[in-house]
Amino acid sequence: MNFNVGLYFLAVAFSTAGMITSAKADDYSFTATNTTGSAITKVLVSENKKEWGYFDIGRGINPGKTANLEWDQSTNSESCTQWVKAAYADGSESEPAKFDFCEDGLEINF
Template sequence: MILKSVRMSVAAISFGVAGIGMMATAAQAEEFSFTATNTTKSNITEVFVSENKGEWGYFDIGSGIKPGATVNLVWDQSTNSEGCSQWVKAAYADGSESEPAKFDFCENGLEIEF
């Protein structure tokens, strides 16, 4: 899975990932996005997602997500045929990674904390 053309924008200061809705088919022309806030003291350098924890795609988060910052990440349309259940993890500037956690991105109001 390769995630391209991911846009990001700064939002409020709370950690959460809110699922807006993942399309099951290309016929549903709804955009899927979520917000992510860094609650750690280390810059988040990458956000990874995977359906199977074997192959990881990533969101382009530019120079990273600073501690306390919140961004909006948008899924690329090329992922529209993928399932709602995805594993998510973050990589940090200090070299550590969060534990992968599985979420249903079709669930409205989904919130994730790294």
Template sequence: MTFNSARIAFVTLSFSIAAIGMIATSAHADEFSFTATNTTDSAITEVLVSENKSDWGYFDIGSGIKPGSTVNLLWDQSTNNESCTQWVKASYADGSESEPAKFDFCEDGLEIDF
């Protein structure tokens, strides 16, 4: 194998590894989504999650989830090293909060009703 052939093979291998990494990342992100349905009469203003029920993070739900609406929420890639099992609760426009409930977010087709 000549120097140029080896160089081309290395570049091709590098691009192949990068492409596989992008596909894996894309598939990984798709795995960590769920649907949230607002079954109340008040708009949901925040969806909060926590591994320990002390430190809460939140999903970007834009202007909120209207009563009767269902939305698909995706986990941010920064949470990929966290546990699949998390506590979740909702904050509402009327100032109330739902009780925290524990869910396995790695479960396919997870649906949460608030």
């Protein structure tokens, strides 16, 4: 599978009762589904697309599987709007896409 050609993200977001400006671990989570043929080894996030942090996804997300990911307390001062991308077992990365992680029910398909 060619990961350099058009991997896309699809976000399905549901309305929220109130928008706030920082992502908090105890309040924010999302699901990540691997729709590719290669295991996801990292889910990376960035406010500026220059410095990347990552979620602890254990041994990874295998093809066809979904994981629930939660924000760490260290991100409490960060913006809800973040860039996200996946790194794969074959060494490739998806293109970054921007999401609002304060939205309830956020689902991202890689």
